[in-house]
Amino acid sequence: MNLASHVVSSARTHRDRTALRLEDDRISYRTLDEDSARLAGLLHDRGVKPGDRVGIMLPNTPEFAVAYYGVLRAGGVVVPMNFLLKSREVAYHLGDSDARLMFAWHDFADEARSGARTTGADAVVVEPGGFATLPGSGAPAEDIVDRQPDDTAVILYTSGTTGQPKGAELTHANLTRNCEIAAGVVRLTADDVIFGGLPLFHAFGQTCTLNASVASGACLTLLPRFDAKKALAILAEHGVTVFAGVPTVFSRLLEPPDRDAYDLSRLRLCLTGGAAMPVHVLHAFESAFSTVVLEGYGLSETSPIASFNTLQAKRRSGSVGTPIEGVRMRVVDGHGAEVPQGETGEIVIRGHNVMKGYWRRPAETAAAMRDGWFHTEDLGRVDEDGYFWIVGREKDLIIRGGYNVYPHEVEAVLYEHPAVADAAVVGLPHADLGQEVGAAVVLKPGADATAEELRAYVKSQVAAYKYPRKVWIVDSLPKGPTGKILKREIVPPPAVSGQ
Secondary structure, three states: OOOOHHHHHHHHHOOOOEEEEEOOEEEEHHHHHHHHHHHHHHHHHOOOOOOOEEEEEOOOOHHHHHHHHHHHHOOOEEEEOOOOOOHHHHHHHHHHHOOOEEEEEHHHHHHHHHHHHHHOOEEEEEOOOOOOOOOOOOOOOOOOOOOOOOOEEEEEEOOOOOOOOOEEEEEHHHHHHHHHHHHHHHOOOOOOEEEEOOOOOOHHHHHHHHHHHHHHOOEEEEOOOOOHHHHHHHHHHOOOOEEEEOHHHHHHHHOOOOHHHOOOOOOOEEEEOOOOOOHHHHHHHHHHHOOOEEEEEEOHHHOOEEEEOOOOOOOOOOOOEEEOOOEEEEEEOOOOOEOOOOOOEEEEEEEOOOOOEEOOOHHHHHHHOHHHOEEEEEEEEEOOOOOEEEEEEHHHOEEEOOEEEOHHHHHHHHHHOOOEEEEEEEEEEEOOOEEEEEEEEEEOOOOOOOHHHHHHHHHOOOOOOOOOOEEEEOOOOOEOOOOOEOHHHOOOOOOOEOO
16 A cells, blocks of 8 residues: 555546646646656665655645655655744754655755754755756656555644644555545545645645545645635636635635635535634635535544535534544543533544554553544534534633633634634633633724723623633734644733733
């Protein structure tokens, strides 16, 4: 088994169809096959052996796909890296994975080279236009190196909510099965055009856009850095049929006042995950663009898809759907016992999608994979029909005076306010209550609302212990590469409104 075999099979069936598009540049499946084979040959010439780790620090360009499948074809293990990493972070990823070679985009070559020098790795700088001119380019590798289903294909580093990031080992079987299921959920065919704005170094982008499109012979149209106007232009001009994004991206696409000027008539389906989608944003997007949005759930450790709403079954707004085929999910208490239906607990997962483990971290692996289940640290509930609902992160839970406050519930109310663009509810230390509820809010362009008004708005709609006593308005919230809000980086101002 080798995940890269999808490239060969699609090149055989869809030889001259466009596999990748970046603005007006198109890469056919034949070219993707040939270029990734040539890169595999280059890796062989450089001494890369099956199982060796190779870093890829490239943006959403055709070169990412060539490097990704080239490493896999050579039997190597891909270590995807955010191209915005600084040298010390580059050094950590290379050192922890023991990667001796990395490919880095030319715009970020200095940081890559500096980090690579720290670990003794070789940084190969990639310019636009591919790998043909790289020193040592040799003959294409004729064969794809066979790997076992349980062999590691990709090491995805988690965001590191606490401590240093951990590398989740995803196998060829994990990723092959997950991308095939993703393609099935979307009903992908070779006639589809998929929006490639999700970072390809992230699990969501890799599985649901790159790997799913290549397995289906579809076209992936790439956007290296997200911009709402640029994204709308691509959706219209490239005839995108399937859009995938995190919730904040959907919100951004609703903001341009001339959004109706873009012809999105080919857009038939959208996927969202990575964070909870405010229901009013989902409905507004569907209404504005006459399409359907399906919500799903997963983590880097689950390849990433664990559950999804589908076209075949009635979807439920606000729910992340039901477990995908071959995967089980439960909601358990602190002792691992299943909680009664409708009650909140931790979501645990088992199935073909669950990672092999954390790279060289047996203690952390054992802690996460207790009793044969992967413990997500996500809080949720399941209804009578088996649909799962995410409440929030275990670490984000606010306990105010002994009462549990789930930030997502409060955030959902804030998002309903017409002036709110972004919101994050966090727990703040309190001498008597233990924690107080706080909210950082970003207003929509041109909107006008005070902290007092927002606090009163939420107070009128939730129980007295839930509403945020402390509200502050900010220009922006810290976000990760996919657009997910990073609550650990939110720091309230010294004098917070409502004290």
